[in-house]
Amino acid sequence: MPKGTPDWRDFRNLSDIDFDHRYRLLVEAVQDYAIFMLDPAGQVTSWNPGAQRAKGYSPDEIVGKHFSVFYTAEDLAAGKPERLLADAGTHGRAEDEGWRVRKDGSRFWANVVITAVHDESGKLLGFAKITRDMSERRRLEELERAVATSARVQQARENEQKRIARELHDDLGQQITALKMTLALHEAELLPHIRSSAPGLLQSAREISGQVDAMAVAVRRIAADLRPPVLDDLGLEAALEWMTDGFRHRYGVAARCKLPTEELRLNDIAAISLFRVAQEALTNVARHARANTVLVTLSTDGKYCRLQVEDDGVGLPDDCTVRGNAFGLVGMRERMLQLGGVLSIDSRPGNGVSVTAQVPLEKILVEA
Ligand SMILES: Nc1ncnc2c1ncn2[C@@H]1O[C@H](COP(=O)(O)OP(=O)(O)O)[C@@H](O)[C@H]1O
Numbered sequence: 410m411p412k413g414t415p416d417w418r419d420f421r422n423l424s425d426i427d428f429d430h431r432y433r434l435l436v437e438a439v440q441d442y443a444i445f446m447l448d449p450a451g452q453v454t455s456w457n458p459g460a461q462r463a464k465g466y467s468p469d470e471i472v473g474k475h476f477s478v479f480y481t482a483e484d485l486a487a488g489k490p491e492r493l494l495a496d497a498g499t500h501g502r503a504e505d506e507g508w509r510v511r512k513d514g515s516r517f518w519a520n521v522v523i524t525a526v527h528d529e530s531g532k533l534l535g536f537a538k539i540t541r542d543m544s545e546r547r548r549l550e551e552l553e554r555a556v557a558t559s560a561r562v563q564q565a566r567e568n569e570q571k572r573i574a575r576e577l578h579d580d581l582g583q584q585i586t587a588l589k590m591t592l593a594l595h596e597a598e599l600l601p602h603i604r605s606s607a608p609g610l611l612q613s614a615r616e617i618s619g620q621v622d623a624m625a626v627a628v629r630r631i632a633a634d635l636r637p638p639v640l641d642d643l644g645l646e647a648a649l650e651w652m653t654d655g656f657r658h659r660y661g662v663a664a665r666c667k668l669p670t671e672e673l674r675l676n677d678i679a680a681i682s683l684f685r686v687a688q689e690a691l692t693n694v695a696r697h698a699r700a701n702t703v704l705v706t707l708s709t710d711g712k713y714c715r716l717q718v719e720d721d722g723v724g725l726p727d728d729c730t731v732r733g734n735a736f737g738l739v740g741m742r743e744r745m746l747q748l749g750g751v752l753s754i755d756s757r758p759g760n761g762v763s764v765t766a767q768v769p770l771e772k773i774l775v776e777a
């Protein structure tokens with residue numbers, strides 16, 4: 410210790426023995442940090458219960474071993490343990506965050522601080538090493554990253570669907586219309602000539618015309634499923650109404666839509682996300698619920714926007730553990746999470762399912 414630096418032991422009038430005892434008690438009491446000492450060569454010389462808890466070795470198993478056993482094969486190959494010790498030796502301290510290996514071979518994400526310990530004459534006695542298990546925080550960060558990535562992927566997918574829908578509608582749709590008009594012209598011109606000479610040909614031409622009609626309908630339907638134009642042209646409220654009407658006609662279930670009196674000016678992402686939630690919820694009703702009635706409600710209380718899809722069907726099955734390939738509910742949840750909202754699912758057996766998405770308005774309104 411440099412001359413003139415007060416030693417805090419002096420202030421407390423503790424004897425060295427008292428101090429050592431208290432110091433040991435302190436280190437022994439710490440459970441959340443691995444605190445241990447290394448000799449100058451990197452062999453473990455002391456080991457606290459926190460270290461045992463984090464790394465799995467008892468003191469007998471580890472004291473005397475080289476601290477490189479805590480490092481992964483990649484870090485060993487890169488010479489990381491030696492480098493950290495050399496850094497701590499040169500600068501007095503080295504810090505690192507990375508994977509470490511427990512006794513059982515499992516990995517944990519660690520924050521490590523290595524501090525060089527010198528005696529009064531400046532001779533290196535060894536190193537004090539404090540390791541903290543940061544796995545939880547890292548998991549949280551990874552989760553946040555995954556949510557952000559998934560939001561980007563979702564957005565890219567929506568954009569791509571919008572593009573394909575437009576191409577289908579504007580390009581293929583126009584071509585089919587042109588084809589249909591040409592066919593109609595030919596049909597009119599040919600009619601007097603082939604009615605008697607080739608009635609089979611006439612029948613065939615009419616069939617082709619029918620097929621072209623069916624193609625036009627299919628293209629419109631596929632494009633609208635990819636991205637309903639009504640959503641972009643008239644907004645979420647109109648799109649929900651359009652979807653509910655379609656559902657009623659397609660499945661013969663009494664589906665109704667209740668909308669707020671004043672139009673919500675939602676941003677693009679919010680509108681498509683809420684639309685997709687309603688779309689998935691209605692698809693689930695059609696596939697699983699055996700319902701008689703469905704109510705789609707969009708409402709707001711000035712602070713939150715709520716979208717609810719309620720059916721009176723069979724309800725969720727008791728063992729509704731999410732299957733690996735059941736992305737519907739998971740996807741809805743994720744979309745709401747991305748908007749800073751929540752999705753809740755309420756189900757009473759025999760009384761149907763109610764899916765509610767609630768999102769803070771401030772995140773989803775078009776900025777004025
Ligand atoms: N409205 C509903 N009524 C009854 N069961 C439902 C309803 N919505 C969802 N479920 C149940 O929840 C499960 C998970 O739904 P989801 O994640 O959308 O996956 P998928 O529709 O592909 O099966 C469904 O398989 C079904 O058993």
Ligand SMILES: [Mg+2]
Pocket residue numbers: 689692693736737738
């Ligand atoms: Mg589904």
